[in-house]
Amino acid sequence: MPSVIFVLSNGQRHLVNEAVGRTVMDAALDQGIPGIRAQCGGGCTCCTCHCYVEGGWQGQFPTPIDDEQALLEYAWQPRAESRLACQLKLTAAHEGLVIEVPEKQA
Template sequence: MPRITLVEFNGTDHTIDAEVGKSLMLNAIDNGIPGIDADCGGACACGTCHVFVEPGWQAVSGESNGLENAMLSMRPDQADNSRLSCQIEVTDDMDGMVVRMPEYQM
């Protein structure tokens, strides 16, 4: 199981053993990580699982698709490293990956 660290806006970090094949969002929910609200349940329809993928891990997290890009374009805090964690499928290559959560998801 890859170990992934999710960092809250206030700097509190949470390292989880993530299950391969599940989304990062579901892994966060399963581990009780605050700041990943997932109001739409992973349907890529709300943006409440927004994360910033740390440099060096963007290629490993995969490419965003048109629907994800549309959701992210509505966010005032969108950045080049923005992703919706519901759209990131965990792989073994993500061992050590770090993502940060935006301020509004505290």
């Protein structure tokens, strides 16, 4: 069960344990992490689960599918590290994953 560290825009850090096969979005919603709204429930249609995958963790996930890439253009302050949390499925290799939560969603 990997541990995910969510870093809020105010610097607060929240450690969340989530089961393998669940997503970063699931981890955020299960623990009420502020700033991840996920209005479409993981359908890759809303862009309100935007997050930044920090450090070297970007390469630990498959590259974004076309729909995710297109939605990220509407994200609030997108960066190279931007991803949609609903598209980030956790594996055992993600122990210690660091996810930065944007100050706000688009």
